[in-house]
Amino acid sequence: MSKRTKKSWTVFVSIENAEHDRCVDIFLRADGSYGFEELRRDFEDGGRWTPLHHYSHIIYASLTDALDTAERRVPWLVHSLARKPEIRMRISLGWSPESQEVTIPVSLSRTSSAALRFMTN
Numbered sequence: 684m685s686k687r688t689k690k691s692w693t694v695f696v697s698i699e700n701a702e703h704d705r706c707v708d709i710f711l712r713a714d715g716s717y718g719f720e721e722l723r724r725d726f727e728d729g730g731r732w733t734p735l736h737h738y739s740h741i742i743y744a745s746l747t748d749a750l751d752t753a754e755r756r757v758p759w760l761v762h763s764l765a766r767k768p769e770i771r772m773r774i775s776l777g778w779s780p781e782s783q784e785v786t787i788p789v790s791l792s793r794t795s796s797a798a799l800r801f802m803t804n
Contacts, residue, residue, distance in 0.1 A: 692718075695746060696770055700759045706732065707753050707760055709746065709774070716742040717749040721757050746774050 691713040699706045709719045720739040722732040738756065743749040750771070754760050764771055 695774070698760065698763050698767070698770060700763055701766075705735075705759060707757055709749050709753065710739075711746070712742075716744070717746050718743060719749045719753040721753075750774055 689712075692710040694708050694710045697706050697708045704724050705721065706724075707719055707721050709717070711717055718739050718741060721735045723735050724730055724732050736756075738753070741752075743752065754764065
């Protein structure tokens with residue numbers, strides 16, 4: 684485990700590049716804030732994931748904010764997300780890593796609303 688990867692963090696998703704030698708972890712901290720880190724996996728590191736930047740110290744209020752900033756900061760991430768559009772959809776719909784459950788708010792009428800819940804794989 685790297686020095687910048689804390690055991691108390693819950694990683695929502697780890698997105699790899701096409702070469703499988705870079706990844707971005709989007710995570711939740713114990714205090715309820717979110718963050719991300721870009722990591723690399725190289726032969727000289729024994730195949731271990733090693734953080735590349737100091738992105739993990741920046742605090743975001745939402746999972747979507749962390750992902751949006753990661754996309755702007757990590758050039759290859761846009762292409763990886765384009766190959767897996769379900770990642771952005773799950774995050775924008777309120778994906779939870781614990782339950783793999785997504786909640787979608789729906790409006791039934793002007794006076795009532797509900798939420799659809801479904802399990803994701």
